[in-house]
Amino acid sequence: xxxxxxxxxxxxxxxxxxxxxxxxxxxxxxxxxxxxxxxxxxxxxxxxxxxxxxxxxxxxxxxxxxxxxxxxxxxxxxxxxxxxxxxxxxxxxxxxxxxxxxxxxxxxxxxxxxxxxxxxxxxxxxxxxxxxxxxxxxxxxxxxxxxxxxxxxxxxxxxxxxxxxxxxxxxxxxxxxxxxxxxxxxxxxxxxxxxxxxxxxxxxxxxxxxxxxxxxxxxxxxxxxxxxxxxxxxxxxxxxxxxxxxxxxxxxxxxxxxxxxxxxxxxxxxxxxxxxxxxxxxxxxxxxxxxxxxxxxxxxxxxxxxxxxxxxxxxxxxxxxxxxxxxxxxxxxxxxxxxxxxxxxxxxxxxxxxxxxxxxxxxxxxxxxxxxxxxxxxxxxxxxxxxxxxxxxxxxxxxxxxxxxxxxxxxxxxxxxxxxxxxxxxxxxxxxxxxxxxxxxxxxxxxxxxxxxxxxxxxxx
Numbered sequence: 036x037x038x039x040x041x042x043x044x045x046x047x048x049x050x051x052x053x054x055x056x057x058x059x060x061x062x063x064x065x066x067x068x069x070x071x072x073x074x075x076x077x078x079x080x081x082x083x084x085x086x087x088x089x090x091x092x093x094x095x096x097x098x099x100x101x102x103x104x105x106x107x108x109x110x111x112x113x114x115x116x117x118x119x120x121x122x123x124x125x126x127x128x129x130x131x132x133x134x135x136x137x138x139x140x141x142x143x144x145x146x147x148x149x150x151x152x153x154x155x156x157x158x159x160x161x162x163x164x165x166x167x168x169x170x171x172x173x174x175x176x177x178x179x180x181x182x183x184x185x186x187x188x189x190x191x192x193x194x195x196x197x198x199x200x201x202x203x204x205x206x207x208x209x210x211x212x213x214x215x216x217x218x219x220x221x222x223x224x225x226x227x228x229x230x231x232x233x234x235x236x237x238x239x240x241x242x243x244x245x246x247x248x249x250x251x252x253x254x255x256x257x258x259x260x261x262x263x264x265x266x267x268x269x270x271x272x273x274x275x276x277x278x279x280x281x282x283x284x285x286x287x288x289x290x291x292x293x294x295x296x297x298x299x300x301x302x303x304x305x306x307x308x309x310x311x312x313x314x315x316x317x318x319x320x321x322x323x324x325x326x327x328x329x330x331x332x333x334x335x336x337x338x339x340x341x342x343x344x345x346x347x348x349x350x351x352x353x354x355x356x357x358x359x360x361x362x363x364x365x366x367x368x369x370x371x372x373x374x375x376x377x378x379x380x381x382x383x384x385x386x387x388x389x390x391x392x393x394x395x396x397x398x399x400x401x402x403x404x405x406x407x408x409x410x411x412x413x414x415x416x417x418x419x420x421x422x423x424x425x426x427x428x429x430x431x432x433x434x435x436x437x438x439x440x441x442x443x444x445x446x447x448x449x450x451x452x453x454x455x456x457x458x459x460x461x462x463x464x465x466x467x468x469x470x471x472x473x474x475x476x477x478x479x480x481x482x483x484x485x486x487x488x489x490x491x492x493x494x495x496x
Contacts, residue, residue, distance in 0.1 A: 045135045048142050049122040056165040058117065059393065059419055061219065063196040067152050067161075068168045072201055074148035075172065078179035079202040082112070083325060085318050086202060088190040088231045089210025089244065091366050092311040095303070095344040096210050099315035100322075101187040105130055106338030107323065107331060112178035112186035114199070116167070119345055119474045126174045128181045130341070141176040148172070167191045171198040185322060193220050195233025206321045207235045207263070209243045210314060212250040213366040218393060228253035240321040241265040244314045266291050266317055274313025276306045279378050284309060288316055296332065300340050304348040305374035312339065346473040348374055355456035356381070356463040357449075361470045363391070365398035371467060372406045382461030383408035387452050389426070389445065389472040391419045396429055399468060404434035408462075409455065412441045413448040415471035445475045 056062070072079050087097050094115045101113040113127035123132035133141075149172070153163040164172075171191075178186050188204070190197045193216070212228050220227045228250035235241055235257045243254055245268045258265045266272055271291055278285040283302035286309045289295050301312050319338075320330045346361045348371070356379075362371045375381055386403050388410060390396040403410075412427040414420040421429075427441040442448035449466065456462040466476050 044139045045121070045123055048138065052166045052169060055169060056162055058165075058167050058191065060165065061167060061192050061197070062162060062165055063219075065196060065198065065201055067156055067164055068171055068198040069201040070155075071145070071148045071152045071164065071168070071172045072175060074151060075145055075176055076179075078175040081175075081179045082183055083185050083322060084202050084204040085185070085187045085206045085208060085322050086190070086199065086204025086234045087187065087208040087210065087318070088194040088197075088234050089208070090213045090215045090227070090364065091370070092210040092244070092307065092314070093189050095308060095311045095347055096208065096315045096318070097187050097189045098344055099312050099339070099342045100208075100319045101127070102130065102342045103316060103319040103335060103338030104185055104187070104322065106334040106341065107319075107328060108334075109184040109326075110182065112174075112181065112183040114171075114174040114178075114186065115189045116170075116191055117470050117474075119470070120477050125170065126177050128177070128183060133177050133181075137177060137181065138173075141173055141180055144180075145169075145172055145176055165198075168198045171201070175202070185326070190231075190234065192216055193227075193233070194231035196230075197234075200234055203236045204234060204239060205325045206240045206242060206318050208314060208318045209234075209241070209246070209250075209254055210311065211244045211366065212246055213364065214395065215364045216393065223249070225249040225253055229257075232257035235261050235263055237261045237263070239263045240325065242314060242317045242321055244268045244310060266321070268310070268314060268317070272313060272317045274309050274316070276309040279304070284378075286312065288313055290330065291317055291320055292330075294330075296335065300336065302340065302342060303344050304378050305370055306377070307370040307374070308344070308348065312342070346470065351476070352453075355453055357453060357456075358463060358465045359473045359476055360465060360467045361473045362399065362467045363394055363469050365395055365402055368399045368402040368467070371465070372402060375406060375463075375465065379463065380461065381463045383459070384463045384465055385409040385411060385452050385455055386468075387411040387413060387445065387448050387464060387466045387472075388430075388468040389414045389423075390421050390468040391415075391417065391471065392421055393419065394469070396421060396426060397433065400430055400433045403467070404430075404437060407434065407437050409452075410434070410437055410439040411448045411452045411464075412439055413443070413445050413472070415445065415469060415475055417469070417471040420469070420471065445472060446479055449476065449479055 118124040
């Protein structure tokens, strides 16, 4: 079947971006991105922004916050990374990935600015604009051309020098901070938190998830330096999981204004997703207050019900049970195994795992191992993936008593894992370790989104 012309256009845009320095090689600079955006008329200054950083939960928090704002009648732009299936997923307008025509229009409009900045950088022997720097300008331009009312912007890496930081968020959000990208952000929680706190600008609303003491200290220091105000989870607001249902979870939220919202729905699994939802509500509430609006009970429920988070404890096949979860660091792996234990009726789980080079592979495997009946070790097609033989050796060294099989691709590993799961009741397959591996799973498995009754813990109903 011939490729649709519009789809071909977005593919060409993505291919053009791939000729630049990749997302794994961010440049610690802001001026080139800012210059390109200014040549476009400064679209990054056109609307109020929620700017979201952290280590885990950024994408889910961003998506839930955007859904809540949309339910309140606002036109919302959402920028997240990376994409799973289509490049367009990164730039969302009113709950839908940017259409190819709008993406192409924005792409063509930024070419002169990008060429100018590339030329200036080359002239002084600096790398031309990177993949993510150009993408940032493209996203802000798309939102400006769409005429959105507000935008929710997820940081790529870090905060202080991330290209999205050309924007001044009215609300700065920090999800849980842990060790990740240590080669770029620092080797301690304090160093990483200091970099991520760079999204906090003068006199803004800051919303923070519960943090380790060193991280919270750095955040509060930046709040004081910028004369901002802060709301911290557990002190100023809190989300508490109450029950697991066929559709997801029910939770309670105590807001910044001390109002308690009972029996809120969340179509996502894992207590950590309740935490993310709580941070998202606080962020949306703070943004609404800056535009003269308040949180509405009915709209809050509508926004939560419409929330999605692909690749995060997502059930995509039910017979046998196959779950995708993009846990790519030890904290994410911990949240994953906790959710599998507490919210699913699983007797044995096999992890199909592939991890990128810059990640803490040992830390991830050590956390998964006690819950593993079996490992199916593989790698994604990303050039940053740890080669399957080397990752397999690591798994064997850490978990010598767990049966481990090695495959050169997910396409080979997943059918074998699914066959293993189908041979006994209560077995499940969890694909995890990197976003790139999750993305490949979508092209391999049929998409089932309905949760079977047997997959819900009986004592949770």
